[in-house]
Amino acid sequence: MQVAQNPGLTGTLAEYATSTSVDALPGPIRELGKLIILDEFASARFGAGRPAGRLAARFVVSQAARAEARVLGTRYRSSAELSALANGTAGHADEIDGAHVVGGHPGATLVHAAAAVAQLRHRGGAELINAVVLGYDVGTRLIDACGGTFRLKDEFHLHADFLHAVGAAVACGRLIGLEPRRMANALALATFRANGLCALFREDNHVSKAFCNGQYASAGVGAALMAEAGLEGVADVIGERHGLLDAWGVEDGRERVVRGLGTEFGVNGANFKFLRAGYPIHAAVEAAMELVAAHGITPDAIRSVLVGMPGNAMRVVDGRTMHNICLQDMLGAALVRGGLSLTASPFPEIQTDPVFTRLRERITLRVDPGLERDQPDGRGAVVTIDLADGTTVDRRVDHPRGHSLRGRPTWPELGAKWREALSGVDTDSWISAAAALEQLDDVGTFAERFAESRH
Structure with missing residues (x-):
């Protein structure tokens, strides 16, 4: 990948992000992106009936907001930012959503942030696939550059998933069409809006744990929209003095941020779940x-x-x-x-x-x-x-079913998972629509498949 001279780490990521397209993605990466999108949409539809999902939807529906994106599992629509909040929370409401080898649950944040903006701007399925793959690239790289999930938890008491808010901002910025400097602003603005102390894991139920992913999705959407509106952030929030890596990065963190960018894809570390458990x-x-x-x-x-x-x-x-x-x-x-x-x-x-x-x-x-x-x-x-x-x-x-090191699931395997989890729902139509996502002109029509009239 060609990088402009001395753009800073954030500028390097921003320039890379603005150059990406689904056509440049290898076929297996596009296919994996579609599997992830399907699984995360279905997880949110499933989680909409669980306590955290119901509470988040109830809160979002109570707010006065433009009807820009579907609140999955309901008959309601809300603003892109609030819909991402509800859907990200529902997505992780019951531990059925995907995980990742670096740790955490990036899909619940990244997919629902990108999907909300795709609906807002009437983007097609191909653009959503590209945005999700891009978001995984950025979020997982930042966590790795900080030494991984357990280092962030043990040394800094931080829930590492908050860095996926930065990946979400990049994914949303790509869908909006931000140019590199505003994309860098979006990364900086996302860091202002997302955090999470690991004390949240001591709660009795699974509400705050799920709500974090919704918060991070919402933060990514809001940061990208703010950057589009002209709000600014420091040009290199990742590499700047007192920036992200100065605060939490490991010794070779700068190299980890850009290593393999464009050839080694974060989605390759995505893990799929076939049990409702951590x-x-x-x-x-x-x-x-x-x-x-x-x-x-x-x-x-x-x-x-x-x-x-x-x-x-x-x-x-x-x-x-x-x-x-x-x-x-x-x-x-x-x-x-x-x-x-x-x-x-x-x-x-x-x-x-x-x-x-x-x-x-x-x-x-x-x-x-x-x-x-x-x-x-x-x-x-x-x-x-x-x-x-x-x-x-x-x-x-060594690696449970669905783990990336054991092999990604097939479409029939994901179909069987969701037929079991959501009996009486036309999950087969979800599978066929997701498999042909590149042909879809407007992500909104895909999201409507996951609405539910009884809420």
């Missing part, structure tokens, strides 16, 4: 259910369960008060129910089941030395089950 839980549940199937294990036959994980992943899901990011809760439920359903949560009803109570108390987590060595920031798990007859069985899963 991503570090998936490999453990998969390994346990494989053992149950292979050995005919019943709940009464289990004496104890030991789950080995990388230390960073273990800290995310060990003994949490939010059921769907608590490994003990979700694995215990899976062992009792024979798996986890996409249609209904086992909580709180299962908490009165004495079989669940007994099993949950017998699940122990520890750092697995092999996984800690091989993938310290990974999502693998080793599950060892001790049985009442004195035998022990174990299974290691």
